[in-house]
Amino acid sequence: MENRIDQLFANKKSGILNLYFTAGYPSLQDTAHIIKSADQAGVDMMEIGIPYSDPLADGPTIQASGTKALENGMSLKLLFEQLTDIRSFTKMPLLLMGYLNQLMQFGIDDFIAQCKTVGIDGLILPDLPIDIYESEYKVKLEAANMHVIFLITPQTTEARIRKIDALSRGFIYMVSSASITGAKKDISSTQVDYFERIKNMNLKNARLIGFGISNKETFDTACAHAQGAIIGSAFIKALTNAVGDLEGIVHQFVAEVKGKTEK
């Protein structure tokens, strides 16, 4: 079967919304419910965060959601159980986001097998270096048609971006600025210059912009320079402040972000 990420980018060229959330947050059993609600609300793709004790690339909001999820009893094993029926109600591409240590402990073969069973399409592992990916993981993951998404930042050199582009499948994750994850209010002109610089490189992969995308304004700006954007911390905040039903909150958040972008 064709990878759902590739299908999405083949069918939709702009305004792609990828939402990140932490599995097991706010409550242990919310995982499937959040995915279902997001799908109905018109989200294009989701990143499911595997909560981790030491998330180096994450800011306070995602850290806190991970800590809470772990307190709630979340684990990778339980996550796969929660995702067992996921393909009965969503066709969205689904990515797992976590840290390499979690995969090492689970065992890479078991991990891939579980991903295939439940219907995961790709992985984001911020601390997986590309040379280790090539020497230790690439063969297995490509054989399983699991896309690994790599990050680039404003500091990534052109030569390295080309290398990452050649190695990537699915899309390239453009980190919007030198930072850890976390919602910011606006996007600076320096950031826009960087978005344009990458756009003009004509990479073979699509690009999604993430880190600091938080609302309609920043989402629209990102979409003007890439195929879409990834929102994490702002969504987690919405879930945190949530009173009332999860479904309503997810719908409201997506409606606010998409506003008139979705015609």
Next chain:
Amino acid sequence: MTFQIDKNGFYGEFGGAFVPEMLFGNVEELQNRYLSIMEEADFQKEFQALLKDYVGRPSPLYFAKRLSKKYQAKIYLKREDLNHTGAHKINNTIGQILLAMRLGKTRIIAETGAGQHGVATATVCALMGMECIVYMGEVDIARQAPNVSRMRMLGAKVVPALSGSRTLKDATNEAIRDWIANPVNTHYIIGSVVGPHPYPDMVARFQSVISEEMKWQLKEQTGSENPDMIIACVGGGSNAAGAYYHYLDETSTRLVAVEAAGLGIHSGHSAATSVLGSKGIIHGQRTILMQTDDGQIVEPYSISAGLDYPGIGPMHAHLIDKGRAEVVNATDQEALDAAFELTRLEGIIPALETAHAFAALPKLKYNPRDVIVINLSGRGDKDLATYVKHLPDGE
């Protein structure tokens, strides 16, 4: 077999640089430049001059007569406690600040557990007029108050790490996050032989002055460069790496690493990494670390703030894996007892971290003629509040 890193920064299967892309540029710059900078004549001249006139090196190698009598061996103490700022940590911070200056960096960040590395970093920043930010776990700020005051006096900003166990591991996470957000002007001075390549090798080289001096000092005092055994405590492993460095290939010298067993190895309150740990990734390195089956890093415990690190440097993971180094454990109580014993026999108050190295003596087998060097990594001024609380009965 080699005990040095290979061209990719691995000691056997341990080491490497598992960093997010946001840090790739910085880490790569260090990888490409650390050796050539360290080899520059002008760097060496400045480094050696500061070690001599500012740190006070060479540190003495002292024959501990009464301790030797008690333990029936020839015990020598490598007096890193006599260095400026009171521990071995300054050997590394002097080296790294000179490197940072040559990389054109203007802002320094560091993590600290016991505060010794924080003080050593704040010291060299004051010396060079650099901005200094030290991340320290909230718990450690409370239990190492004298060092917090010293860092503030030296002009450093001490930022509490409030996440996780609020100790050394979390301070390291916060420092790494700071570096991600400030990749251009900032150099991160890591305080031990941990972190992504080239840190473990770079810090080991800066600390290798310890064993370099031991060689000629032992030759002078015993007639032979090589001792039978070297004992050092291991948090991340920098004082041990420095004490072992020039003996790694001298396999007739036993290398003993002492880990903190807290309230007991299997008590659930321990930092005995090599016993309780398994392979994984922490702070950008593949090594042995304490973790759950789910791959969550476990919060370690030790009475000593400099030893409660859930991992060990990749060099030590490799040395232990290959049987080159042997591991001994010491509980909180054993370390306290050893500290009081050393104080009363030799008039030297060791740091709590260092006390663990002395606690290994009754647990080891050796011959009465054996020459043993214990790396006296630091002095105990910072730990007086803890020691006073535990003064032996009736005092």
